[in-house]
Amino acid sequence: MPAGIEILLPQGSPLTDIExxxxxxxxxxxxxxxxxxxxxxxxxxxxxxxxxxxxxxxxFLEDLGRTDGHYRLACQCRLLDSATVRVVES
Structure with a gap:
């Protein structure tokens, strides 16, 4: 996320709810x-x-060249606990 922005979502929420x-x-x-x-x-x-x-x-992430294991598709994530993410520039 942009520096300094914190979003709170209920446990189990899809990350798409951030919008x-x-x-x-x-x-x-x-x-x-x-x-x-x-x-x-x-x-x-x-x-x-x-x-x-x-x-x-x-x-799919491998097809995109994201092979080091630190990447996710946000639309496929459910928030189970705290996490910090950064949007990848395309």
């Missing part, structure tokens, strides 16, 4: 089904707090 908490979109969501790559985020802290990564998401 209802701010006046301007912070994460660009496109298809919302994990197929477009618009919402790639780098997880700086709390990777395990964003739920399980399924094989299709992992494969």
């Amino acid at each position: 209802y908490e701010t006046a301007e979109p912070l994460i660009p969501f496109g298809c919302r089904s994990g197929a477009c790559g618009a919402c790639v985020v780098e997880v700086l802290d709390g990777f395990d707090s964003l739920g399980e990564t399924d094989p299709e998401e992992t494969d």
Whole structure:
């Protein structure tokens, strides 16, 4: 997220709910089904707090060149605990 912005969402919320908490979109969501790559985020802290990564998401992230394991598709995440993410510039 932009420096200094903290968003609180209820546990279990999809990360897409973040758009209802701010006046301007912070994460660009496109298809919302994990197929477009618009919402790639780098997880700086709390990777395990964003739920399980399924094989299709992992494969797609690899296709996008995000192979080091610190990236997620925000549209595929459910917030289970605290996490810090940074939007990846396309």
